[in-house]
Amino acid sequence: MSDTKELVRVEGLKKYFNLSNGVFSKKSVVKAVDDLSFSVQKGETLGIVGESGCGKSTTGRLLLRLLEATEGEIYFEGKNITTMNKKELKKNRRHFQMIFQDPFASLNPRMKVEEIIEEPMKTVGIEKSKRKQRMLKLLNDVGIPESYRDRYPHEFSGGQRQRIGIARALALEPKFIVADEPVAALDVSIQAQIINLLVDLQKEYQFTYLFIAHDLSVVQYISDRVGVMYLGQMMELSESDELYENPLHPYTQALLSAIPIPDLHTKREQIQLEGEIPSPVNPPSGCRFHTRCPIATERCKVEVPEFREIKKGHYAACHEV
């Protein structure tokens, strides 16, 4: 049943990439996303964290249909976007946008800032005077002086370029924004400014975020709920404060234990994970985390744990909780 508060719902989502290493070698398959089910509520920020390669970006791209899913369904406002044809998708595309990690690579170097921000409006046929008016408001909203509008991306700093990328993402007043590590490429001194800007803009424009990050502390600050991914699967998902105060999954516990606590009197025992992350080409049987899990049992090696609601709104995939 569709929940009226739900903006996006993902069911059994999979993305497998076929890799061919040459003419004679066997084909291998990267299981980048492997059976994800979750929903994003209207107006919330859902943070997604996990180590490099766990499938966060692939998930974000699938949700916006920038990538085609191998299996599974994605519903946006109750409509199945996985089966939409090009025409229907084009009509809906304005409602979902992406903010990229590398603001330089994502901005056309040959376009002036005003053209970059107006371009999405042009594609949906918004008339010139309205485009200009909205472009000026967006520049103002993201903190770029109006007088810079005829400059090119290379004339801006990294933080300013990200502000321009954000203005472009907001140009069509989307309902859903996937922010894929939007501050990871920026200087630490600039990161907080951009995070605060993203928070303020959400208040003004009332959109919903899927916020992807490596850094658990960034995600905690910005997210209402947080999902923790490992090797293409969701290990735990709950309200942000609950996840940080009462992590249930051993993987989440290990990730959290690595964050330094500012208060010198509080000590948190660091949980060291053994070994490397296994390859998504050949993920471990049973629970994917069992090869590194400090509490794994024989059952974990053979039986995939169900991703289940353990406390109200707090989900985890672990046999031992």
Ligand SMILES: Nc1ncnc2c1ncn2[C@@H]1O[C@H](COP(=O)(O)OP(=O)(O)OP(=O)(O)O)[C@@H](O)[C@H]1O
């Ligand atoms: N186009 C592709 N072709 C083949 N494999 C891919 C492709 N895109 C991603 N992958 C693989 O899928 C897995 C998941 O990648 P993804 O970029 O989604 O992870 P991530 O969690 O976002 O990592 P990072 O934090 O490093 O960006 C990785 O093993 C990656 O190498």
